[in-house]
Amino acid sequence: MSDFDENPFINPAQAADASNEENFLADFDVSKLIRVVKKKLIYVIFLLIICVVASWIVLRYTKRVYSSSSTLKLEMKGTSELLGRGIFSSDENVTNFLVGEIELILSRSVYEEAVKRLDLNISYFVKGRWWFNYFERFQDSPFEVTEYEVYDASFYNRHLDIQIIDEEEFVLTYQTATGEDFSKIYKFNTRIKNQYFKLIISLSDTFDKLKSTSDSYFFTLNSPEYQIAYIASSLRANVLNPKAYTIQVSFTDNNPYKAAIVTNTVVDIYFEKTLENKNKVYRQTINYLEDQVRIVQDSLERIEKRIDNYKQENGITSQKPEEYQALVQNILNDIRELQEKRVEMDNELKLYREISTLLEDDSTLLVALTYSSMLKDTNLKNRIEKVYDEEKEKKFMLDRLTKQTAAYQQKEKKIELLKKEVDKFITLNQRMIYERLSEIAINIYKLQSSIPSSASQIDLELKKMMRYQDSYQQNYSILLGKLIETSITMAGTVTNYQRLATAIPGTTPIYPEPQLFYIYGLGAWLALSVLLIGLTYIRQNKVDSLPELEKLSSVPILGMVPKYNKPMDYSQLIIHKKPKSAISESFRSLRTNLDFMGNISNDTIISVTSTTSGEGKTFIAVNLGGIIALSQTKVVLLDLDLRKPKVHLAFGVENTRGMSTLLIGKTSIDEAINHSEIPNFDFITAGAQPPNPSELIMSDEFKDLLKELKLRYDVIVFDMPPVGLVTDGIIAMRLADLPIYVVRTEYSQRSYVRGINRLHQVQNFKKLSIILNAATKSTGAGYGYGYGYGYGYGYDYGYGYYDDDDEKISLFKKTKKWWIKLRRKLSKK
Structure with a gap:
């Protein structure tokens, strides 16, 4: 036998926690998944917007890469066939020959010769709007650097910034070897010499006074190894069609014109070296x-x-x-x-x-x-x-x-x-x-x-x-x-x-591909959305809807109370202020269902409790007592939560005398009873906090008090302490005719419901029922407030009847309601 079976006052939440944690994945709930998706839909849409915008930003600021290629075909020509003997005896030999020619194209000797011919010693760039956004000005820079010599090798491949002032002067800015920023105004066509380098900067034929002075530029003095590595990293050669004996030579770069020039230059060098090797013999x-x-x-x-x-x-x-x-x-x-x-x-x-x-x-x-x-x-x-x-x-x-x-x-x-x-x-x-x-x-x-x-x-x-x-x-x-x-x-x-084909500047970049980038963005959005929904589903250990509560609990569900959207510092009596509101109607449904459960009449005791504080038991007790009183029934509400009383806050009275002073004989019943705004509805606050609340509840004085109150009132409502925190609630629940357990959506844990089931089954609380508090449309309000017995009104039946004008409805909800109405009209037609 478990501890819960031996001890009738054991905490049901502790009993639930004593067992193994529930495996959510083993019991997959499609309806729960749908609710999670609806709940996180705004985040999913937000993620979609972020991923699409991020894809667009990356696509917008990613440098375009262009490819230019030239196609070569193997074909022996000339008056002598001396070098061709035996080479083309088989297809395999031809393929091997082509591979050998590719090795020559991609050899260092070709790279070095290309560097000499292309004059890649200096690279010119124009700066964009952002620090990472810059573009090379290959052969069309508004200025050029000549007669240069580098004394300090660390100045190779380093940015030297240029700001053109006018046709006579410019500003040269760079970082010295010690890390300090250096900036000075120089005149064009004058020699600049220091311990790092010497050079002459002059204007080129492409200088445009209006545009060139408004842009910022920089140039780099490229080291020989950097130039060779640059060509080697972007030059590609492959056998295009072995049967046709063709080779394709291509070069990729951010500048399409540069890619074409480099490709044609490499092909020219290869032709020269091929002819040179043939003529050697x-x-x-x-x-x-x-x-x-x-x-x-x-x-x-x-x-x-x-x-x-x-x-x-x-x-x-x-x-x-x-x-x-x-x-x-x-x-x-x-x-x-x-x-x-x-x-x-x-x-x-x-x-x-x-x-x-x-x-x-x-x-x-x-x-x-x-x-x-x-x-x-x-x-x-x-x-x-x-x-x-x-x-x-x-x-x-x-x-x-x-x-x-x-x-x-x-x-x-x-x-x-x-x-x-x-x-x-x-x-x-x-x-x-x-x-x-x-x-x-x-x-x-x-x-x-x-x-x-x-x-x-x-x-x-x-x-x-x-x-x-x-x-x-x-x-x-x-x-x-x-x-x-x-x-x-x-x-x-x-x-x-x-x-067969001379390399020409490309017009369409090979990278980035817009469709591929957006596919990556949508893939990231899908992965993040699945991760968000999956983690939310797995980590969802709270009761979030009526169907889930019904699935978890074997205890009858008395009904639901919708979420009160207005700010409230503490529980209040509100059902008489707006009798046509949805929340007032929900309490009427609860009153009806209570009649079916226990036939409310004289001497009926109703207890309201929960597992922990914050689930709304005081709010339910106060308004349930008020709605019952409105049916010409005399009701008294007792605040038995002597440790953390809240009933006096609900009615706005002092808590100087009440249950504690009444049970110890310091206050009479008449002195302890307070009257509410609703006729026939009285209440007794908890009074000063006693050192022994459990003993007071178990005392004979409490039983005598109940006998006296039954003579005066038809219904007694207990606002009990949470049974998950103290044992007082279990004691008082045994005296109740209709014990009610409050579960709050998005607040009460699923393990609490297991504790309620044990109360119902093991502790023999046969008339125990559950009220789902703070319900919304997405959590099951559409089932009707009297779901447990099929009575009461739901949103689907009373929309427009209740006085909910003060409730603020978002534009999204208004649009959704309009769309639902439109679909219903179209379906009727």
Whole structure:
């Protein structure tokens, strides 16, 4: 058995608190949620306004971000396809190639070159209305800074404020390194120099006297790292369409014109670097050929000089006899042909050695491929091209794989095998050339030996020098032809890309997006509203409506009393002042319902109590007694709340004598009885506060007093102390025929109702009933004041009948009532 069962005087609120707290989420109440929503509707609307306005403010003052893009398409053009071999053998290779080109576009070398060309060393800004609102004046600033130099690195990226006074002077303001504000008037086109920087400020062509002098400006001296970081943070490049081999380069900035200029500049730099990389191999080849041409040319000049000197020294002026000349000439022609072949073979041997050396280093494979174009051996040329192609594929694989993967290692083995085959071919060809050179040397020797002995030694020496001259001339012509061919190939080479779309200034910002911002605002409003309503619902531990009270309580509900809107310092008797008011009508409904419950007649005792102070029990007791008295019934009201009496305040009398003095015999009944403004309605105040109120209520004197009062009055009303605070109320309730418990909306806790249920069930207060005090339309007044038994008048039935003219109705409520009336009329039609 619980403490409440053992002790009849236990506090019902304490009994309710002794149990576990009620789990509101486990017993979800839709009607309660609707009431919470109605109650917080004004806050929800206010939140909506705040979120929409906040979205508008953020959207209004957020800087616009514009994007400008250029589209590039991969397309090999030119008279030479040397660099394109093997690159486009598969779609995967093309994608890898595009990714590699993007890395070049986003490389630091491109950033640095863009910084040099764009002149981003200084940024100019105009200030807006608010401190956080400013806009860059890119290439249209009314002033410009020139010949500057920064001595203190802390002045990089710092705001230097400018206020233009007129066409001659301006004010320069900045914060020094020590944190002090410095401001001084300077003249345009004069050098400003201090320990931090030096510079010259002059007016630009875009200066407008009226507008420029009214605005405030500032500029920043940007550090090199800041400029590079600025471009790197806003520059983007991505593969737009792999199948179409297109790349998109874009740049974002608050200034649309700046975004377009930066994008086009970066694309131009990329084209130049691409062309430069492609021509690098040709430059190496041309340099080699130019060196060889110079060497052969020097040798040719020396032999020609020797021939001239030899002729002068030996006085050779006449021609040889025809027969001798023809014989010698034929032999010499044969020797010359053999020597030309020997020169070609020597060059070929030298070329083989160069190619063999270049093949050992992967970085010179492209040069080796270029040299191989001079070879006559087609099989060897094809194998060198195969080595180059396989090496390119190996580099592409390294972008996706590691060197430890099997595929990569197999590729390396394949390349090594190909290189060995090339070496074998080179060795075989060299051996064959050496054999042919030996044969040529033997043939030359035989031909030289067959020259007639009649030829003088002088002619033989001259012919020998002339043979060397012819050999050098032939070699010179070959090298010069190769040089011209390579130069033409280089001149005809263009970049792999063409520009499909040039970047132009954007007209529509990509950020902020108005629709998205308002969606975020509505989302925030929805989240805050749900949070507000949810927390209010969860934290709502008070009785807020008649349906909720009915759901929580098993005790009959006698009725409701509407909320009294006028200010009242303490409970008063008001039902006789405005008998047609809604509140007076509610007490009439209570009187009717009491008749049904207990058949009010002679000797009826009604007790009015509550759980705690402030729930309106005195107000209910006073006006309930008054309304009963108006029905020609003699009623007396006893203030039994001896600790905190309020009945004397309700009637505006002194509390010097009353129940306390009456029970101890200091005052007679006639002296203690006071008369109210309503006939047949008397009251006895509490009197001076006694030290033992419980004992007085339990005394025989109190019972004798009740007997006497029953002889004089038909109904006795107890204004009892709160049963949740003291035990006096329980004692007096047992003497009542009709105990009434007052519950106030938005004040009484839900746990109080559980205590009322225990009083009704455990303590056997079978006739206990509840009055819901301070009810409003939203808390259940529409059910009717006599809800408990179906009697009485509700707002829905008596609107316009009651005298409520003094009640102030807000514009919102008036509009709502008008809308309800209009809907009813339309529904009737």
